[in-house]
Structures are given as C-alpha cells and as structure tokens.
Amino acid sequence: METMEHIVREEEKSVRLDKMLTGLEQDWSRSQVQQWIKDGNVKVNGSAVKTNYKCAVDDVIAITIPELEELDVIPEEMDLDIYYEDGDVIVVNKPRGMVVHPAPGHPSGTLVNGLMAHCKDLSGINGVLRPGIVHRIDKDTSGLLMVAKNDMAHEKLVEQLVNKTVTRKYKAIVHGIIPHDQGTIDAPLGRDPKDRQRMAVVDSGRDAVTHFNVLDRLAAFTYVECQLETGRTHQIRVHMKYIGFPLAGDPKYGPKKTLDLDGQALHAGILGFVHPRTGEYLEFEAEPPAVFRQTLQKLQNIR
Helix, strand or coil, rough: CCCEEEECEEEEEEEEHHHHHHCCCCCCHHHHHHHHHHCCCCCCCCCCCCCCECCCCCEEEEEEEECCHCCCCEECCCCCCEEEECCCCEEEECCCCCCCCEEEEEEECHHHHHHHHHHHCCCCCCCCCCCCEEECCCCCCCEEEEEEEHHHHHHHHHHHHHHCCCEEEEEEEEEEECCCCCCEECCEEEEECEEEEEEEEECCCCCCCEEEEEEEECCCCCEEEEECCCCCHHHCCCCCCCCCCCCCCCCCCCCCCCCCCCCCCEEEEEEEECCCCCCCCCEEECCCCHHHHHHHHHHHHHC
C-alpha cells in the first residue's frame, strides 16, 4: 500500500476533510476519498475521523491508499497514433477527449488501456493504473506524450523532466490581443484555496515557468506557442488566464462566452528528449487536430 502525508495549510483551514483530500490529486473522486475515510485509511494526527471533519492548520493527515489490482486496467484495442517506438520508448499523439490513464469515472477508453493492448512491456514505476506514464496532458488537450517501456527508460526520462531539459511546445488560441511578441510567465502554482478542483497562482505554490511567442494576432484572439520549463497541472491554462489571456474554449479557466470547441484550444505539438539508452536527442512534431485547425482558419479569415 502507498502512504502519503499532507500538512494542512492556512488556506485549507475549516475545509471538510473529504473535500480537501479530493483536491490534492486530480485522480481522486469525492466518493473514493469518503470510502477511504470510512475504512480508516485516513488518519488526522494519528486518529480516525469522520468525512465531515473540519481541517485545522498544521493537522497532519496520513492517507493510506489501498493496493490496486492488475485487473483494474483492461487492455483495449485502439488505433493509436504512434510517432515513434523502440524497445525503450513510445511517442504517441493523444487525441483530444481522451483521458491518459484510468481513474474513478474513467475506468476504460484511456490511453493506458490502448497502450496495454499495443504492447505488454511498460514501466511499472507508476503502478498498475499508470504503467509507462512519465508525464500527462489534460483530457481535452491533444498532442505528444513520451511513454517508458521499462524502468530504466522511465527513470531517465523523469530525470530530464526534473532537470527541465525536455522540449515541450504547445500551440494555443487565447482570448484577447497579446501586445508583446514574446514573454515569460514565472508564477507559482497550487490548489485554488477557493475551489480545490482548480489550480491558481498562489504564493505557497510550486515554481512554474511558461514562455510564449505570438504566432498570429486574430479578431479578438491570439494564436501563440507556449514552451513549458516546468510541467505543473493545468500550467498553461492557469498562466495564460493569470496574465489576462485565457485559453479559448476552456471550461474551467476561460470566460463563458468563448469559441465552441468543447474543450480548451491547446495542443502539445513539439516534444523533444534525449533517448534514455542511446543518448541521441529526438524531437517530434504533430500538427493540431482538425477542429483546432478549422477554428484557427475561421478566425484568420474574419480578421
């Protein structure tokens, strides 16, 4: 079993325990957390409590996560868009609308389900629900991901992410006309104290840096390329909102009146890394999906 510890911060004071814990990890559902609490897998300052316990500053919360069985992930045949594959690494172009790995509410139809059917030899470092997954992108963000086929590759790819040497460039359409041709957003990210399901720029957050270049200025929108230096949850989406240019179509961080895209206009188009075995630098590029390209074309035609 995996055990993790969390110390309650000032902004989490008086929040219900089940609500606070649900916000710690994107993959935890409220019902799942409530069951853990009822089963005694969650202790506050060493004692079991009820789901409606109100957190206090400096409470030490220990969460014991029950083991997940192999059968929780069922291989599913999918037409995966594989850009590169060898004995150590797979580079796959994830379509928008696809969840990366199984989680409560998404037990099947995920990229991991497809990868399990595509090949049997994936790194086990991240456990049975996230085999081979080194990094991830949001459900409605499309684009390139690197997947490790063994533990050696996994460790070396994660090391590159930690050292900020992986090239990750995204294409995005944002609201508003950005006046600067390029810029850098250096603002720490953490859970939004007002809504634990969202991320926000907070002083107590983890360091997060996004670089951007303007590719085209459109009618009330800007087409940009964003390069990640760090890879925090929802980083580009939150950073662009923070500087006043939220992503078009973003249901969580964008305005209500936006483009009808059924999800944010964000695509992980360029991925580069050093091969974990050969030491060769590899870089791949995938064009945005059809709905992204068509939307961009319409905006370019009416400016």
